[in-house]
Amino acid sequence: MTEAEILSRPVATKTDQAVVSCHDVRKTYAMGEQSLEVLKGVSFDIWPGEFVAIMGPSGSGKSTLLNLIGALDGPTSGALQIDGTDISNLESDALAHLRNRVIGFVFQQFNLLRRTSALENVKLPLLYTTHHPRHPDEMAEQRLNEVGLGDRLDHTPSQLSGGQQQRVAIARALVNNPRLILADEPTGALDTKTSNDIMELFTKLHAQGMTIIMVTHEPDIAEYASRLLRFRDGLLVEDIEQQPRKIAP
Amino acid sequence: MNMAVYLSSALAAIRLNAMRSMLTALGVIIGVASVIVMSAIGSGARQEVEKSISRLGTNMLTVSPGSRRSGGAQGGAGTASPLSQEDMDALWQRVPSVTAITANLSANATLVYGNQNWATSVTGTNESFPVVRDWNVAQGRYFDAAEVARGAKIAVVGSTVARQLFGGGSVVGERVRIGGAPFEIIGVMETRGQAGGFRDQDDVVMIPISTARARFAGQDVSVPNQVGSILVKIDNGEDLALAQDEIANVLRHRRRIRPGAQDDFRIRNVAEIVQARTAAQRTLTWLLAATAAVSLIVGGIGIMNIMLVSVTERTREIGLRMAVGARRRDILAQFLTESIVLCIAGGIIGLGLGVAATYGISKLAGWPVLIDTTIILIGIGASALVGMVFGYIPARQAALLNPIDALRFE
């Protein structure tokens, strides 16, 4: 699939089309002579508006899976569709375009550009859009307002708390109106109180209809999700719908 | 991502490591400064040559004694038997294209007027000197053939000598002592002006060549009626090379040089004379050209090295940019822009240093210099090229990173 074809995909996706569709996805890392199969055939669909928590012991392949869904890496075999696009055989420019327009990534370590203001950090994905937005500053500022940092536009990461830095990262993930937010242990570097604040933000996004996939190993964080996928040794072992935890009023 | 964004992010990255960037760009700075100085001296010298040629006229030849071969050893210039008055007369009679001819015999002497002293070069000439050199008398007159024949103690001075010895006062008719002997000044030459890096042409005294031979060159004279060199003016319409050959033939015959043997005299035209004088400038120009080339290459390697360091340091940043949608070509362009901007910044600093050094050298050495705008563009262009060539490998390395590996990089 070419970049042009991705661009021409319909903006309003049918509700019967999965946002993520995995079919027998495998990932094997070559380690010199040996090879390590980290994902051993994983199949599931994620539908628009779902808030999915991925749990599992350390080393069970959660991050590997999220990176595949985030188009940062390709599966060794199997079919992986993101927003209707099979990404297994995409060339690097098309993958970059997908990461730019369809996916918003949130990392455990925030990954903000140091000595760069919150506003500039949020604008970063806009630099790489093929159609340059007319008002990038306004777009970024609006996102920072939404995550509650409208008064911190000029702060650099070192002038922000961990929770605030993660909010900047979430604003950055949202700035290009993605179809899907991917978060790999977004609260892993935060204390309990701040973690709950971040989860409230995710819950709010979920309520607005955003599809979210979040890796976590903390059960009370996973409670915010509407669906739970549990992994062990590279296999999906549990897939349950759940009533998301309510936010304290 | 557009150019303005690449530029601003490049400038930001350079500012983040201002000191390191400066040191990195040092090679480029020195390289461009050398390019500027080199070209300024080169163009200055070239312009000087052209000025001198147009002033002296292209149709003048000088004949001077050459080197002598004895056994297998080659002597230095002027070691061959000197030229004489008879050589000059032969050229005048036997070479038709010669329209005027004069001989020179120079010595250093001190002029004394009252309590004023002035050490200068005293040149014995004959009456044709003003015609051969296209150099007229401003006040008074030049000496005539009769005065040359009888060895009169009269002198014509250059404007520098006139100014130094007489201040603003009258010159013509005054009596001075030259090397102890009394002389009467009968004329002052027109001002020729300082010939750039060359000696002051107006700091001269002309006396009849017979007088010079008798009074100043006596101990050096090894042939009767010796002259130092002969200046020949060739008819404007004549072929200079042809005239040069004719002169050589006459002299070879007179001086009994066997066919196949080397000339023991030298015939040079004005361009050759002036170019010989600019040899020092040319040596320095080559030295600077070598410095410029080496500095730019060493500077480029320094740039490449620091860009490789920068790519490693910023691996996670590269991973992040890729994760939010940067394509390989965006990363390539970003790092390439950074190294080009770094080099151009170095080039601009080098430009400033080069201009300053150029004026310093022209003050100190008294050399003519000329900075043209094209060399400024070449200097900046060369630094941009260095940035592009040596920034490519690091930029490519950054662009080819795998997003996952880059993000995970510790």
Ligand SMILES: Nc1ncnc2c1ncn2[C@@H]1O[C@H](COP(=O)(O)OP(=O)(O)O)[C@@H](O)[C@H]1O
């Ligand atoms: N690039 C890689 N090369 C080799 N092995 C890797 C690589 N990335 C991850 N792994 C291995 O794959 C396994 C799963 O890793 P990961 O997906 O990060 O687990 P989780 O996020 O569930 O803790 C681990 O054993 C890890 O060492």
Ligand SMILES: [Mg+2]
């Ligand atoms: Mg992990």
